[in-house]
Amino acid sequence: MLKFKYKHFFLLPGLIVLVAIIIFPLLFTIRVSFSSWDVVKPGLDWLGGKNYGRMFVDLRFWEALTRLSMMAVGSVLIQYVLGFGLALMVWRDVTLKRFVRVLFLVPMMTTPVIMSVIWRTILHESLGPANDIVQLFGFEPLTWLSTGGMAMVSVITVEVWQWTPFMFLLMLAGLLSLPNEPYMAAAIDGAGPFRTFFSVTFPLMAPISIGAILIRLIEASKLMETVYVLTSGGPGTATETSSYYIYIRGLRDYQIGYAASLSLTYLVIMIISLTIIAKVLTYKFARG
Amino acid sequence: MKTTYLLLKYLAILLWSSFVALPFLWALTTSFKTANGVTGGATYIPWLQYKPSLEGWKVLVRTGGQGIDIVAPYISSAVVTLSASLISLALGTLAAYGLSRFTFRLGFIKNSDITFFFISQRIMPPIVLAIPFFLMLQFLGLLDTIAGLILVYVALLLPIATWVMVDFFNNVPRQIDEMAMIDGCNPIGAFLRVVLPNSLPGITVAGLFCIIFGWNDFFFAFTLTFTKTQLLPVAVVALNSSVTPWWSLSASALVSVAPLVIIAFFVERFLSSGNMAGAIR
Amino acid sequence: MALILQNIDIRENGVAHLDNINLMFSRGGLYTVLGRTLAGKTTLLRTIAGLQQPQKGTLMLHGSDYLQLPVWKRRVAMVYQQFINYPHLNVLANVAFPLRRAGVPRAEAHQRAREVLGKVGLTDFEKRRPAALSGGQQQRVALARALVKRAEILLLDEPLVNLDYKLREQLREDFQNIFEGQDDAIVVYTTTEPAEAIQLGHQMIIMDEGGIIQQGEPLAVFNAPATIRCAEIINDPPMNIFYGTIENGDIQLQGGIQLKVPAHMAHLPHGPYRFGLRAADLRLGSMIGSQVELSEISGSQTILHLRGDIGTFILYEEGVYQHAIGDTVQVDLNSNRIYSFSVDGDLIAGPAAAEAYRR
Numbered sequence: 001m002l003k004f005k006y007k008h009f010f011l012l013p014g015l016i017v018l019v020a021i022i023i024f025p026l027l028f029t030i031r032v033s034f035s036s037w038d039v040v041k042p043g044l045d046w047l048g049g050k051n052y053g054r055m056f057v058d059l060r061f062w063e064a065l066t067r068l069s070m071m072a073v074g075s076v077l078i079q080y081v082l083g084f085g086l087a088l089m090v091w092r093d094v095t096l097k098r099f100v101r102v103l104f105l106v107p108m109m110t111t112p113v114i115m116s117v118i119w120r121t122i123l124h125e126s127l128g129p130a131n132d133i134v135q136l137f138g139f140e141p142l143t144w145l146s147t148g149g150m151a152m153v154s155v156i157t158v159e160v161w162q163w164t165p166f167m168f169l170l171m172l173a174g175l176l177s178l179p180n181e182p183y184m185a186a187a188i189d190g191a192g193p194f195r196t197f198f199s200v201t202f203p204l205m206a207p208i209s210i211g212a213i214l215i216r217l218i219e220a221s222k223l224m225e226t227v228y229v230l231t232s233g234g235p236g237t238a239t240e241t242s243s244y245y246i247y248i249r250g251l252r253d254y255q256i257g258y259a260a261s262l263s264l265t266y267l268v269i270m271i272i273s274l275t276i277i278a279k280v281l282t283y284k285f286a287r288g
Numbered sequence: 289m290k291t292t293y294l295l296l297k298y299l300a301i302l303l304w305s306s307f308v309a310l311p312f313l314w315a316l317t318t319s320f321k322t323a324n325g326v327t328g329g330a331t332y333i334p335w336l337q338y339k340p341s342l343e344g345w346k347v348l349v350r351t352g353g354q355g356i357d358i359v360a361p362y363i364s365s366a367v368v369t370l371s372a373s374l375i376s377l378a379l380g381t382l383a384a385y386g387l388s389r390f391t392f393r394l395g396f397i398k399n400s401d402i403t404f405f406f407i408s409q410r411i412m413p414p415i416v417l418a419i420p421f422f423l424m425l426q427f428l429g430l431l432d433t434i435a436g437l438i439l440v441y442v443a444l445l446l447p448i449a450t451w452v453m454v455d456f457f458n459n460v461p462r463q464i465d466e467m468a469m470i471d472g473c474n475p476i477g478a479f480l481r482v483v484l485p486n487s488l489p490g491i492t493v494a495g496l497f498c499i500i501f502g503w504n505d506f507f508f509a510f511t512l513t514f515t516k517t518q519l520l521p522v523a524v525v526a527l528n529s530s531v532t533p534w535w536s537l538s539a540s541a542l543v544s545v546a547p548l549v550i551i552a553f554f555v556e557r558f559l560s561s562g563n564m565a566g567a568i569r
Numbered sequence: 570m571a572l573i574l575q576n577i578d579i580r581e582n583g584v585a586h587l588d589n590i591n592l593m594f595s596r597g598g599l600y601t602v603l604g605r606t607l608a609g610k611t612t613l614l615r616t617i618a619g620l621q622q623p624q625k626g627t628l629m630l631h632g633s634d635y636l637q638l639p640v641w642k643r644r645v646a647m648v649y650q651q652f653i654n655y656p657h658l659n660v661l662a663n664v665a666f667p668l669r670r671a672g673v674p675r676a677e678a679h680q681r682a683r684e685v686l687g688k689v690g691l692t693d694f695e696k697r698r699p700a701a702l703s704g705g706q707q708q709r710v711a712l713a714r715a716l717v718k719r720a721e722i723l724l725l726d727e728p729l730v731n732l733d734y735k736l737r738e739q740l741r742e743d744f745q746n747i748f749e750g751q752d753d754a755i756v757v758y759t760t761t762e763p764a765e766a767i768q769l770g771h772q773m774i775i776m777d778e779g780g781i782i783q784q785g786e787p788l789a790v791f792n793a794p795a796t797i798r799c800a801e802i803i804n805d806p807p808m809n810i811f812y813g814t815i816e817n818g819d820i821q822l823q824g825g826i827q828l829k830v831p832a833h834m835a836h837l838p839h840g841p842y843r844f845g846l847r848a849a850d851l852r853l854g855s856m857i858g859s860q861v862e863l864s865e866i867s868g869s870q871t872i873l874h875l876r877g878d879i880g881t882f883i884l885y886e887e888g889v890y891q892h893a894i895g896d897t898v899q900v901d902l903n904s905n906r907i908y909s910f911s912v913d914g915d916l917i918a919g920p921a922a923a924e925a926y927r928r
Contacts, residue, residue, distance in 0.1 A: 006390075006476060007386050007392065009382075009476065010390070013379050013382060014383030018406065018443065021440070022417070026417070026420070029416060029417075032420075085300075086301075089300060093297075100305075103305055103309075104304075106549055106552045109500055111503065111524075112504060113521045114520075115311055117524055118314065118315045120528065121314070121534055122314055127327070128330055129310075129330045131330075132330050221413070225507060229525055251418065251511055256419055260419060263419070264416065266413060267413060461651075466640075467655075469640040469641045470620075470641070471641075471666055471667035471670055473641055474641050477670070486657050
């Protein structure tokens with residue numbers, strides 16, 4: 001069929017492995033989503049679009065999606081601002097750079113779930129240091145894990161702790177690769193630090209900012225592990241994300257058919273939203 | 289004006305450093321506590337506020353029903369991560385070289401589409417694959433086994449390895465490959481003898497990424513294993529119940545992330561020695 | 570026995586990289602290919618080496634189809650214009666590499682490598698890595714590796730273009746010595762510099778826009794360029810071209826300048842022509858007025874870019890003369906050295922064989 005060419009030797013092993021392990025399961029999921037596979041009745045029957053119909057009116061699914069969007073966008077934005085800010089502070093400062101780089105690198109290399117386990121003990125309202133610190137600053141103790149709103153804040157806090165270093169490293173690398181000329185021009189024109197930032201640094205860093213934000217958004221949209229350990233989706237369903245809800249339906253309630261339809265819809269929505277966000281950001285901030 | 293700015297800067301760095309260090313320090317002191325150090329409220333300084341004990345750490349080495357076995361999960365994680373990383377690196381580097389050097393065309397699908405296919409796997413939420421993986425491993429009889437996990441992890445790490453290496457190879461000038469072929473190497477020989485030896489920075493970066501992502505995965509290990517095989521993150525999270533006292537929990541957690549912290553030091557060394565300048569973009 | 574290219578064509582997006590190339594290279598021949606950038610010289614070499622496949626045409630070596638052979642089976646050696654060496658091997662291993670690939674045992678390979686390193690003057694550099702060498706040394710390592718193979722075809726693609734002037738001169742001399750020793754090989758050397766092409770080759774090929782516009786013995790080609798384009802390429806500075814006619818036994822140049830028809834053009838009929846004159850055949854004098862547009866001083870020579878009623882032209886003068894832009898300068902033409910071309914650009918008559926000037 002295909003004459004043996006050297007180029008096939010290079011690409012095909014990896015490609016075949018990837019296709020086999022990912023495409024077939026994906027196709028299988030699509031097929032399953034049209035069936036009613038569950039604990040009681042395992043097997044592939046044909047339900048038509050019933051699962052999808054159920055999904056449309058499943059409020060819990062759509063609420064989970066909204067919560068996910070809020071937590072993902074919120075935490076990524078905070079990571080961006082903090083990461084960029086820290087990079088700006090360290091960028092021109094030779095002495096700080098080395099010390100800070102190691103310290104800032106560590107969180108992102110640790111196992112997120114394990115750190116979440118530790119955070120759960122920190123955020124314990126009466127036995128953990130979180131409220132001690134809060135009271136040190138003169139505030140009332142916070143209900144970190146027992147009220148809906150605060151629970152979201154807790155999840156975002158843990159995510160920010162874990163991933164700001166990633167933003168920091170990317171932005172630092174970007175800053176270090178900027179050309180010098182615009183800064184000399186700005187200095188000659190008498191621009192102060194704020195002017196320089198908004199007119200020179202920020203626009204020049206636009207492509208890198210967009211790339212970093214997109215990468216983090218892609219990862220953040222899968223948010224599940226932190227929620228599982230920290231809040232179990234709670235209190236109630238206050239921090240339940242799409243992944244977590246699908247996990248409950250699919251691997252706890254074992255409603256595999258329905259969960260398949262949920263996960264495919266979730267995947268398609270993610271792909272579409274991320275593409276739109278990417279296009280909008282590039283159009284607004286990185287034209288030309 | 290300049291000095292206030294400097295002061296603010298150092299203050300901010302200090303605050304952030306404290307924030308970063310908080311979980312580690314807290315886990316560290318908690319691991320030396322016993323019931324009286326925990327139940328009254330948060331305590332911080334040993335001997336002053338609580339009586340330190342090695343109970344949290346002793347539990348890790350105790351065998352039998354009383355102890356927490358942290359060694360078996362460590363080994364399982366190491367075996368799975370290293371095997372999957374090696375396989376992914378091998379397959380990914382080969383595929384990346386093919387995509388970088390040759391033109392592929394299948395109908396309207398070209399090189400950039402194939403590369404995008406590899407990279408876009410990262411968008412896939414784990415949950416979408418978890419169910420079919422579960423059924424697939426069940427069918428193959430590989431549920432709850434190391435081999436089954438390695439299979440799944442290769443699917444996860446292969447895109448990462450390929451992504452890093454394609455970018456890297458695109459920055460290695462083609463003339464080296466051509467010269468090797470003129471000197472008598474077929475394309476495979478050119479790759480093995482000339483390109484690979486000059487690709488160590490890229491391979492190191494790709495390998496590091498694979499190892500880190502593999503070691504830190506929780507979800508797939510969680511859904512695809514039960515009792516026979518247990519990876520480290522799953523083992524630690526399993527302790528996250530009200531039954532396990534905080535001191536053993538903290539000790540287990542610290543022991544589990546310690547190697548990663550050490551690796552972070554080496555990664556920083558590697559970063560600042562300038563090797564990565566060309567490898568990452 | 571020879572390397573024969575017939576009707577070789579390589580086109581991309583409507584641009585011809587190689588346009589109907591027909592060439593024959595004989596054993597032991599030293600061929601220089603002269604052309605401007607993007608003329609197709611590199612594409613030609615890469616096609617011979619096998620790095621590019623022609624869309625049309627045949628390539629035969631000793632009567633057998635060379636196109637079927639993949640790169641690594643063709644017995645060619647190539648030197649690139651960017652100094653290409655294997656960074657992870659030291660100099661000796663670099664030069665021995667092709668021998669080892671061909672199955673030559675280590676000891677013998679290293680010995681042959683040492684011999685060639687001696688020939689290029691790098692005997693003490695065996696243990697060094699290419700990155701620790703200067704540009705000229707790196708290129709000599711590349712050359713050594715190409716020579717050690719004793720390949721049937723040796724290709725050099727503008728090997729000196731990335732070196733500085735002094736180094737280029739010195740290596741050019743070394744090349745001549747080295748090439749004398751390659752008795753059986755076909756050597757093809759490309760360059761953009763006419764002086765280099767004329768000095769080094771037994772046969773010269775001029776390429777332009779993917780096609781071959783003239784070939785032959787270097788001095789013969791120099792003295793009788795087949796077209797205006799050949800004349801432009803083979804002279805540095807390019808040959809000046811003036812518009813004019815021959816009437817009533819005189820040359821009438823544009824702008825009203827009149828010259829007597831020189832002896833070698835006496836037989837030409839009346840009509841319009843293009844007249845060519847080398848920059849060195851113009852002198853500062855009194856015949857023709859012109860304005861200085863640009864003045865370059867190179868070494869101990871002056872090159873003036875002038876504009877007059879006669880057109881724009883370049884004058885090349887021994888000695889250093891200061892001229893400001895806008896100065897008026899009087900110029901003499903040596904009509905005994907005028908070439909006449911048809912209006913379409915083909916050579917009609919040229920002066921008697923004169924020495925190629927050397928710089």
